[in-house]
Amino acid sequence: SMAEKGGYKHFMLKEIHEQPRAIADTIRGRVLPDGSEVVYKELGIRFEELALTRKIYLVACGTSYHACLIGKYMIENIAKTPVETDIASEFRYRNVPFEQDSLFIAITQSGETADTLAALRFAKKSGVKTLAICNVVGSTASREADGVFYTHSGPEIGVASTKAFTTQIVALYLLTLALAKAKGLLVEQSYISFLRNLLMLPRMAEEALKLENRIQQLAKEVYRKPNFLYLGRGLCYPVALEGALKLKEISYIHAEGYAAGEMKHGPIALVEEGFPVVFIVSDDFYLDKTLSNMEEIKARDGFIITISDSKKEKLKKLSDRFIYVEGIHTYLNTVLFSIPLQLLAYHVAVLRGCDVDQPRNLAKSVTVE
Numbered sequence: 001s002m003a004e005k006g007g008y009k010h011f012m013l014k015e016i017h018e019q020p021r022a023i024a025d026t027i028r029g030r031v032l033p034d035g036s037e038v039v040y041k042e043l044g045i046r047f048e049e050l051a052l053t054r055k056i057y058l059v060a061c062g063t064s065y066h067a068c069l070i071g072k073y074m075i076e077n078i079a080k081t082p083v084e085t086d087i088a089s090e091f092r093y094r095n096v097p098f099e100q101d102s103l104f105i106a107i108t109q110s111g112e113t114a115d116t117l118a119a120l121r122f123a124k125k126s127g128v129k130t131l132a133i134c135n136v137v138g139s140t141a142s143r144e145a146d147g148v149f150y151t152h153s154g155p156e157i158g159v160a161s162t163k164a165f166t167t168q169i170v171a172l173y174l175l176t177l178a179l180a181k182a183k184g185l186l187v188e189q190s191y192i193s194f195l196r197n198l199l200m201l202p203r204m205a206e207e208a209l210k211l212e213n214r215i216q217q218l219a220k221e222v223y224r225k226p227n228f229l230y231l232g233r234g235l236c237y238p239v240a241l242e243g244a245l246k247l248k249e250i251s252y253i254h255a256e257g258y259a260a261g262e263m264k265h266g267p268i269a270l271v272e273e274g275f276p277v278v279f280i281v282s283d284d285f286y287l288d289k290t291l292s293n294m295e296e297i298k299a300r301d302g303f304i305i306t307i308s309d310s311k312k313e314k315l316k317k318l319s320d321r322f323i324y325v326e327g328i329h330t331y332l333n334t335v336l337f338s339i340p341l342q343l344l345a346y347h348v349a350v351l352r353g354c355d356v357d358q359p360r361n362l363a364k365s366v367t368v369e
């Protein structure tokens with residue numbers, strides 16, 4: 001009924017709009033109210049254990065795997081700790097020779113995904129310390145892992161994950177800061193500014209949601225296209241993967257996410273007049289590199305949709321449609337850029353008459369191999 005959807009037409013739309021609240025709930029109790037410090041005992045792993053961690057394995061399926069990729073960039077950049085990421089169905093069978101002082105992190109909304117549980121059990125059996133980033137309280141993963149970090153984003157009913165994903169990013173951001181701090185890598189000032197940025201996120205997510213009308217207009221222009229390409233570099237690369245997955249899952253449009261720098265090794269062959277390419281561009285080190293990829297798409301008359309927090313003239317000029325998203329910082333922009341991409345997938349799917357909450361052939365949680 002409309003009532004259980006909080007007045008929204010679909011659970012997915014409700015859950016997209018719940019993100020400011022969900023993110024605040026993930027943060028709650030884990031940062032001191034004055035924003036000066038992470039509350040270490042609320043992370044599912046002890047400060048001393050973090051200090052000893054020399055390698056991290058991030059493993060998951062589906063959308064949760066995209067959170068792993070974002071986590072890798074965060075942890076390696078800020079906490080200078082090497083991270084290996086893998087899809088659980090691969091990880092579970094490839095006899096990983098774990099390195100000493102490793103931490104295995106399973107990311108799973110449901111805590112019941114069969115492959116993710118198998119990977120977690122393999123890590124445990126190998127004597128590696130394990131942590132689950134989980135949304136469902138009391139789930140199998142949360143019970144079996146040595147520690148659990150609950151995202152507390154509330155029940156997610158829509159099959160396509162939205163708020164679970166963005167709150168997983170928040171969890172990884174908090175763990176990254178705690179790890180960096182435990183290793184003595186963060187000077188007080190940058191630690192505090194990372195935390196202040198995080199405390200801004202719920203309000204900024206609220207701002208990003210205000211783009212909905214624009215996105216709906218954009219959806220009307222593109223919903224009949226049969227193919228989409230999503231491109232980004234750095235942290236925007238996993239955001240591109242997730243944007244493409246979202247569109248594919250609920251609208252059945254063929255969509256592919258790619259690292260922008262890799263496009264010339266394949267996907268560019270598809271580009272012809274009007275071919276939609278969504279560029280996700282953070283105002284960071286990668287901006288100029290991505291601009292040159294945009295020029296190559298433009299030269300082939302592709303239809304460029306840009307999601308960015310940069311107002312650079314050249315970026316706007318190369319874009320057929322430019323969606324400005326007010327950003328915070330490259331790490332947290334992954335959350336803010338994901339919101340218009342979720343809305344785009346949603347509105348395209350609605351225009352195509354798809355069953356948004358229950359897409360064909362997909363399950364909310366894949367509990368069999």
Ligand code: G6P
Nearest residue numbers: 062063064108109110113161363
């Ligand atoms: C299914 C769902 C996805 C989800 C994935 C992993 O494919 O449709 O939305 O990302 O499983 O689920 P988990 O509960 O382990 O995060």
